[in-house]
């Protein structure tokens with residue numbers, strides 16, 4: 173037993189869950205295909221992509237702006253050039269000459285220049301035109317012109333024509349001013365430039381984020397997931413994504429949504445006590461988990477909606493908590509018994525809503541640009557049957573079939589290259605066994621504790637705060653011959669890499685079992701009796717352990733226009749916090765302001 177954090181280089185995957193380990197290390201062929209590109213290089217590439225997206229958007233905007241102005245200028249150009257061309261017009265060369273002149277302007281880049289330049293240029297040509305008329309009159313006085321020769325009636329006609337020209341010029345200025353005003357607020361133009369068409373509708377940048385709860389990284393290597401494997405081959409993925417500590421569902425889903433460590437966003441476990449509020453958070457009890465005060469930071473769906481990116485959240489942990497009092501376009505309440513095909517139908521139903529430029533578009537039922545969906549099935553059966561069971565194979569295959577349904581739905585709508593799809597999971601799963609149990613009562617008297625947090629880890633809050641060090645030393649003493657758990661004091665020796673100390677919601681004393689081990693109270697399972705009678709221990713699978721353990725590894729796979737990497741690109745494994753880089757991307761594309769710097 174060790175109470176000190178192990179040295180990074182010394183830490184090796186423990187062999188406490190043999191079958192899982194073998195599964196993990198059997199797929200070496202994948203390692204051979206991994207190009208090992210450093211993450212720094214990828215970041216550079218991402219910057220380039222973002223820069224080029226900006227550039228493209230700017231060019232598109234200018235082009236559209238030019239078109240918009242030329243469209244309005246079509247008549248104005250005629251008036252502006254009227255004087256120069258009136259002789260040509262009289263020679264009936266007007267129409268074709270006019271378009272040629274316009275094309276010349278466009279080739280020269282005049283149409284794409286700034287509006288102020290266009291206005292100035294227009295004024296200049298008018299000023300040039302007036303002296304030209306004056307000099308023309310002088311020429312007539314000297315040599316005589318046809319109009320002069322025809323007397324006062326013709327002069328009157330000429331006067332009317334001149335008045336008409338001046339009126340036209342004034343109209344031209346008004347039109348140009350209106351065009352300039354419109355271009356100074358080019359929201360629609362920019363929005364349209366950022367949209368992609370599937371042939372029937374314009375789609376603003378759209379992303380589907382799907383979380384397969386408890387989908388361990390190596391589940392992809394069991395020949396059960398043709399769709400997800402194809403998705404890996406077409407998209408970009410690290411070999412795995414590392415969860416945050418503790419590797420349980422609520423802290424990790426909220427870490428993905430906020431880009432913050434659990435100690436920073438405040439959802440530090442599935443169950444925990446807040447000493448200040450004197451309340452317990454309990455994940456499966458909405459009355460004890462859906463008040464906004466539990467949920468710190470700003471989740472992705474709030475950031476998106478605040479910036480006008482309409483969002484649908486389907487059962488994602490925390491989404492029903494009215495965080496920061498932000499209304500979200502669609503919140504689907506948690507329903508653990510919902511079948512997977514219904515999730516596919518729901519996502520397609522959201523995509524089929526009229527887009528902002530479509531007939532029938534409604535602010536009350538907008539087509540969401542961000543759809544975050546939660547799938548609990550693999551986690552549920554992982555706990556129930558264990559990650560190496562026959563039963564979990566079917567559940568993994570069903571999750572893959574659901575993904576096939578989503579991708580087929582996108583294909584049928586010609587959205588494969590338009591909508592981004594990201595598949596993630598929150599943690600892995602380890603097999604439990606009655607031979608890997610630790611009886612809590614053997615280590616500490618529960619009567620000395622006011623609260624216990626977490627599971628399978630145990631966070632302990634002594635009734636008497638002054639007894640903390642005594643209880644810690646007692647735990648060290650009683651487990652000195654047991655290498656299957658670690659004991660930590662939150663404020664003294666909690667491993668730095670856990671980022672699990674800077675919050676009062678984290679209990680002051682922790683027992684952290686090694687992966688595959690479980691701590692049980694006698695109420696739950698009497699270890700001595702169970703070993704004698706051969707009683708089975710449930711659950712068959714657990715997670716929550718050291719987030720760096722291979723059995724806790726999660727997945728991240730992405731494909732779509734936001735990820736224009738080569739098909740099958742691999743990136744270095746990363747920790748959940750890096751997930752927030754996608755937030756940055758969405759911010760960029762949707763003109764969202766980035767969230768405040770977080771610790």
Ligand SMILES: [Zn+2]
Pocket residue numbers: 385386420421422551598599
């Ligand atoms: Zn989970």
